[in-house]
């Protein structure tokens with residue numbers, strides 16, 4: 476399979492009609508192996524300064540210190556893997572961008588920045604509800620029709636309040652908060668060192684989408700540090716509108732508004748699930764875990780990916796499912812080349828709400844396998860590279876319990892990559908390969924003409940939204956309906 480050619484096609488699929496990625500911008504996908512460039516549109520939903528979601532900032536954040544995370548993860552990095560194959564997208568390949576790049580002030584010294592995009596997670600149990608609010612207020616997570624966008628924030632408030640107790644329980648069971656911040660910081664440090672080992676001095680920034688350190692804070696730091704070239708690297712191997720897409724939308728908004736940032740040469744690595752370094756690192760972890768079984772050949776390799784609603788893939792053209800399936804094929808090919816040819820399954824976990832999510836569902840497949848007499852299974856979390864609530868709680872506790880109850884006797888789980896050295900080295904290679912294709916991101920600034928209209932829209936939305944939120948929150952019938960069907 477030609478993974479490089481397919482990367483372009485898959486990115487192209489991400490622009491199918493009826494999605495937040497409507498064509499108001501042209502950019503390109505550049506693949507390092509053959510430098511093919513594929514036209515891609517990346518317009519986010521039409522947002523303006525005033526109507527963007529209001530983030531909930533927790534007042535105690537200034538005092539917050541990272542808690543030590545005691546989960547399984549390695550941060551030693553000594554090996555090296557070969558750099559082949561990456562999918563690099565440089566945004567803003569319009570004529571404006573080209574002009575902007577040419578006129579970018581030539582500085583005596585290049586200052587390279589790497590911006591790691593991640594989801595973020597609550598540091599403490601008090602952070603859970605405001606974190607959930609930020610998540611559900613994201614129009615790339617709850618995709619309302621344009622006409623109903625004014626409901627986004629009241630709905631986010633309602634769902635976050637209703638879901639918080641269940642979520643809080645989950646975070647309490649893994650130590651009282653998400654390990655994501657600490658692991659991502661460690662990955663950033665490890666990446667900086669791996670780049671230094673390649674003679675590249677770079678500042679590495681962490682940009683979380685829904686909790687501290689927020690993307691906007693990281694962007695301001697990049698500005699203060701006077702970075703002259705930036706590589707954006709999502710910590711999601713596969714692209715989804717709901718993850719990498721959402722973070723890129725935030726970046727676009729921040730960069731569009733700012734004279735310095737809109738001219739900064741940027742290279743965005745949209746996805747990297749097909750990189751041999753990543754595939755080999757995953758195969759290493761799986762092989763190692765299989766060796767813990769008394770009969771390794773009999774264990775089913777059970778890939779469990781975070782789900783997305785089916786409508787993302789089928790209506791909005793999210794390439795996530797295709798990329799996930801190809802990623803699993805590549806990992807299995809790599810294992811086969813090492814003589815490991817166990818049966819494997821891909822299923823999707825962590826669905827939220829009443830809509831159809833990608834199938835098959837992890838919980839249902841586990842029960843089915845148990846009923847069919849499968850006795851040994853190794854679970855492989857595959858859509859994310861750090862330990863997080865859905866590995867530590869959902870897989871290690873809920874799914875393990877379900878599997879054992881269903882008749883599976885030998886259960887193991889492959890750890891997340893975290894700071895695995897071959898993986899971090901491969902990320903460093905991806906950054907080095909991405910640098911030459913950096914171009915300015917913006918296609919132009921916003922005009923001030925819409926300012927008055929923006930204000931009126933904002934006030935109207937706030938007014939009706941607040942009334943609706945009030946009615947919803949204090950109507951027991953409606954609350955019960957939501958509790959039963961949405962959460």
Ligand SMILES: C=CC1=C(C)c2cc3[nH]c(cc4nc(cc5[nH]c(cc1n2)c(C)c5CCC(=O)O)C(CCC(=O)O)=C4C)c(C)c3C=C
Nearest residue numbers: 595596597616642653655715717781783827858859863864
């Ligand atoms: C590739 C990874 C992820 C995709 C795709 C994704 C889509 C997605 N998620 C929700 C809702 C929730 N996600 C939550 C936590 C969470 N999600 C991801 C990754 C993906 N999400 C991670 C890594 C985490 C954990 C962060 C941590 O703190 O460790 C949560 C909160 C936890 C909970 O209450 O279950 C929600 C809610 C939707 C709706 C969605 C796609 C539309």
Ligand SMILES: [Fe+2]
Nearest residue numbers: 594781782825
């Ligand atoms: Fe999620």
